[in-house]
Amino acid sequence: MSSTAALDYQALDYTAEVAAATAPLYAKVARVIPEIEWPFHAPYVDAINRLKKERNAIVLAHNYQTPEIFHCVSDVVGDSLALAREAVTVDADVIVLAGVHFMAETAKLLNPEKTVIIPDASAGCSLADSITAADVRLLREKYPGVPIVTYVNTTAEVKAECDVCVTSGNALKIVEALDTDKVIFLPDEYLARYVASQTDVEVIAWKGHCEVHERFTGAEIEDYRKNFEDVVIIAHPECPPDVLDAVDFVGSTAGMIDYVETKQPKRVLMVTECSMSDNVAVECPDVEFVRPCNLCPHMKQITLPKILESLQTLEPRVEIDPAVADRARRAVERMLELS
Numbered sequence: 001m002s003s004t005a006a007l008d009y010q011a012l013d014y015t016a017e018v019a020a021a022t023a024p025l026y027a028k029v030a031r032v033i034p035e036i037e038w039p040f041h042a043p044y045v046d047a048i049n050r051l052k053k054e055r056n057a058i059v060l061a062h063n064y065q066t067p068e069i070f071h072c073v074s075d076v077v078g079d080s081l082a083l084a085r086e087a088v089t090v091d092a093d094v095i096v097l098a099g100v101h102f103m104a105e106t107a108k109l110l111n112p113e114k115t116v117i118i119p120d121a122s123a124g125c126s127l128a129d130s131i132t133a134a135d136v137r138l139l140r141e142k143y144p145g146v147p148i149v150t151y152v153n154t155t156a157e158v159k160a161e162c163d164v165c166v167t168s169g170n171a172l173k174i175v176e177a178l179d180t181d182k183v184i185f186l187p188d189e190y191l192a193r194y195v196a197s198q199t200d201v202e203v204i205a206w207k208g209h210c211e212v213h214e215r216f217t218g219a220e221i222e223d224y225r226k227n228f229e230d231v232v233i234i235a236h237p238e239c240p241p242d243v244l245d246a247v248d249f250v251g252s253t254a255g256m257i258d259y260v261e262t263k264q265p266k267r268v269l270m271v272t273e274c275s276m277s278d279n280v281a282v283e284c285p286d287v288e289f290v291r292p293c294n295l296c297p298h299m300k301q302i303t304l305p306k307i308l309e310s311l312q313t314l315e316p317r318v319e320i321d322p323a324v325a326d327r328a329r330r331a332v333e334r335m336l337e338l339s
């Protein structure tokens with residue numbers, strides 16, 4: 001990795017060279033990014049893609065990132081499970097996590113020797129904020145001997161107090177693989193209830209909620225069904241139970257994308273964060289997307305200018321106290337073994 005950035009990032013103009021270099025990328029996203037916006041994105045896209053090579057850096061992006069990030073500067077995209085898995089295998093000196101803080105922490109847990117940066121360290125998550133390590137220690141005291149399962153949407157300190165981590169893509173499988181009749185599942189109450197509805201294992205839930213998914217209601221879903229004939233409705237398991245009862249399929253963000261790409265419904269409504277529909281629409285031109293637009297304010301903290309700046313400065317870095325990291329890593333590694 002070179003120590004100085006040889007490119008001139010002060011001059012971010014939409015030149016003929018930048019237009020030519022980014023034209024194939026614009027052709028890909030033209031359905032979801034208006035032409036008038038491209039001159040603002042393109043200089044950043046071009047600079048980021050050149051600086052990534054110079055830094056031997058890789059961008060891992062969550063499915064909720066905006067299309068200019070998801071399709072134009074990312075090397076790996078996916079749900080939390082895919083990002084955790086890829087974090088183990090990436091061949092790069094620097095990992096830029098275009099997502100929220102707990103995702104960057106997971107990447108750092110699995111790559112303690114690498115430089116892991118998140119373009120905006122304030123990109124949090126209402127679920128991760130809903131529980132502390134002290135809360136988990138109290139739960140352990142209250143329910144001695146009951147395994148504690150933590151959703152990946154938690155801090156490293158919380159993971160360090162838990163027995164195994166899960167994502168929305170593998171939660172049911174891992175709860176069943178524990179071979180126990182009861183688990184504590186934290187912090188997402190609705191994901192816990194969804195898992196409980198699919199298994200005989202008794203699930204004790206925490207009361208955390210995702211501020212994006214908790215806003216959807218069953219009544220709203222029924223309205224969409226009435227107003228959009230033959231619409232197929234698919235939802236993330238962080239939604240409330242009345243929403244999940246009213247939809248045609250429940251899955252992680254990757255599960256939802258896979259559903260649309262393989263089944264190619266004529267018309268679909270994805271009950272989740274807003275950018276998902278844009279990102280999938282790029283790959284599925286024949287599918288009509290009905291779009292309620294609930295944005296995750298934390299995911300939207302990540303922007304092209306911040307990605308570029310973080311590649312220039314290699315800040316903000318994600319660092320985890322080694323004593324916490326060793327214990328948190330065990331919970332994440334146990335998930336990867338069991339899934």
Ligand code: 13P
Nearest residue numbers: 079080081167168252253
């Ligand atoms: P996925 O793991 O399904 O991508 O979910 C992460 C998340 O934060 C959803 O709100």
Ligand code: SF4
Nearest residue numbers: 125126210211212296
């Ligand atoms: Fe957290 Fe919800 Fe945002 Fe996902 S969508 S990062 S669960 S607040």
